[in-house]
Amino acid sequence: MSATGDQTPGATHGPGDPDVPAKARPNVVLGVGGGIAAYKVCDLLRRLTESGHSVRVVPTAAALEFVGAATWAALSGQPVTADPFDNVQEVPHVRIGKAAELVVVAPATANLIAKAAHGLADDLLTNTLLTARCPILFAAAMHTEMWEHPATQANVATLRSRGITVLDPAVGRLTGADTGRGRLPEPSEIFAISQLMLADEAARAAGQSVADLTGKHVLISAGGTREHLDPVRYLGNSSSGKQGYALARIAAARGAKVTLVAANSELPDPAGVQVVPVTSTRDLYDEITGRAGDADAIVMAAAPADFRPVDVAEHKIKKTSDGSVPAVSLVQNPDILQTISHDRRRADQVIVGFAAETGDAEHDVLELGRAKLERKGCDLLVVNDVSGGKVFGSDNNEAVILDREGNALPVPSGSKDALAGVIWNLVATHWH
Numbered sequence: 001m002s003a004t005g006d007q008t009p010g011a012t013h014g015p016g017d018p019d020v021p022a023k024a025r026p027n028v029v030l031g032v033g034g035g036i037a038a039y040k041v042c043d044l045l046r047r048l049t050e051s052g053h054s055v056r057v058v059p060t061a062a063a064l065e066f067v068g069a070a071t072w073a074a075l076s077g078q079p080v081t082a083d084p085f086d087n088v089q090e091v092p093h094v095r096i097g098k099a100a101e102l103v104v105v106a107p108a109t110a111n112l113i114a115k116a117a118h119g120l121a122d123d124l125l126t127n128t129l130l131t132a133r134c135p136i137l138f139a140a141a142m143h144t145e146m147w148e149h150p151a152t153q154a155n156v157a158t159l160r161s162r163g164i165t166v167l168d169p170a171v172g173r174l175t176g177a178d179t180g181r182g183r184l185p186e187p188s189e190i191f192a193i194s195q196l197m198l199a200d201e202a203a204r205a206a207g208q209s210v211a212d213l214t215g216k217h218v219l220i221s222a223g224g225t226r227e228h229l230d231p232v233r234y235l236g237n238s239s240s241g242k243q244g245y246a247l248a249r250i251a252a253a254r255g256a257k258v259t260l261v262a263a264n265s266e267l268p269d270p271a272g273v274q275v276v277p278v279t280s281t282r283d284l285y286d287e288i289t290g291r292a293g294d295a296d297a298i299v300m301a302a303a304p305a306d307f308r309p310v311d312v313a314e315h316k317i318k319k320t321s322d323g324s325v326p327a328v329s330l331v332q333n334p335d336i337l338q339t340i341s342h343d344r345r346r347a348d349q350v351i352v353g354f355a356a357e358t359g360d361a362e363h364d365v366l367e368l369g370r371a372k373l374e375r376k377g378c379d380l381l382v383v384n385d386v387s388g389g390k391v392f393g394s395d396n397n398e399a400v401i402l403d404r405e406g407n408a409l410p411v412p413s414g415s416k417d418a419l420a421g422v423i424w425n426l427v428a429t430h431w432h
């Protein structure tokens with residue numbers, strides 16, 4: 001995706017901030033293209049209206065074949081037409097675009113992308129795209145062949161060169177029985193990116209830096225690994241993956257190329273991020289060490305299992321009639337963070353670890369964190385106090401970030417997106 005800029009935590013109130021009164025939220029134009037994924041955009045529309053945006057839906061004629069005008073009008077509370085000659089006295093082909101503070105196009109079909117790239121204006125949506133002067137987000141969805149076609153790729157490159165954010169389609173099941181790259185990114189993710197773009201605009205207006213990770217490749221791990229005992233049982237942990245996904249989402253929004261190695265997470269793929277699924281710590285080790293050489297920054301937000309069973313039963317282990325239980329012998333897994341930190345391939349690479357600590361009888365959480373930073377050899381260590389089940393699965397996080405110079409930056413309780421923003425701010429200081 002193209003750069004969308006800085007998401008500095010603690011910045012002044014702006015769009016996307018729950019404290020901002022609903023009517024202060026920017027006007028959004030939601031352009032809907034003619035693809036089967038149009039029905040999913042009803043969910044995106046709801047998210048936008050429920051968070052207080054006034055949303056004008058502008059479908060193409062083809063989009064109305066999939067979802068009718070009555071649905072869009074009922075959900076948005078505004079009139080809906082694809083035709084610039086409806087209510088022509090109000091000059092809608094100019095007025096709607098000029099009033100927009102964000103345009104989101106979803107699904108952005110190959111046809112719509114081509115028209116926008118070439119400046120065609122033969123319906124209300126394409127007219128609106130030419131008159132809007134606000135940030136524009138295209139969420140692409142089409143068949144894999146259409147997406148990969150050189151014509152589409154050239155048109156996407158043209159849009160990006162003009163500063164338009166184009167989200168690549170996600171990988172998964174397509175309209176027919178086939179699978180591949182082509183699905184609309186999840187509405188929750190399109191919504192999240194739209195809010196980050198609006199926050200960027202606010203930051204830009206306030207003279208803050210934006211898109212500071214452009215040109216950087218970041219590698220992130222997330223989730224909890226599983227170590228199988230037999231085909232149905234495993235040793236695992238309760239990491240949800242939310243912090244790693246937030247890091248990926250924010251890095252992508254700040255312009256980075258992002259690879260997310262995800263262990264057993266149920267979360268939707270963050271838009272514009274390459275997601276590599278893994279199961280065990282050894283899978284994660286292979287993917288991270290194999291990709292480390294290309295990465296400007298690596299953030300190990302995953303909770304890899306430290307041990308695995310020596311033997312994995314080929315069939316499900318059965319109960320015995322005499323009540324005896326199987327003995328499980330464990331062996332230690334490789335330490336990924338320590339390996340990549342001690343075996344750095346690039347001098348300017350920034351490596352970030354997380355430490356989930358509960359403290360013990362002799363040491364507090366920070367003492368254990370400092371010892372871990374030293375032992376692991378990473379540049380930054382984000383220390384979470386997880387005593388009493390804090391953090392796991394929650395939407396909020398509170399941490400202290402330790403660096404090699406002995407600094408300790410406390411990050412007060414806030415969203416995982418906000419903590420991700422602080423982490424990227426610190427990583428970026430190593431490069432600028």
Ligand code: CTP
Nearest residue numbers: 300301302304306334335336337353354355356
């Ligand atoms: N980590 C890793 N490989 C492992 C275990 C952990 O790369 N086999 C990484 C985690 O992703 C995290 C950091 O190391 O970034 C610290 O994880 P944590 O579970 O707190 O530490 P452990 O190494 O497991 O140390 P201990 O359990 O002894 O505290």
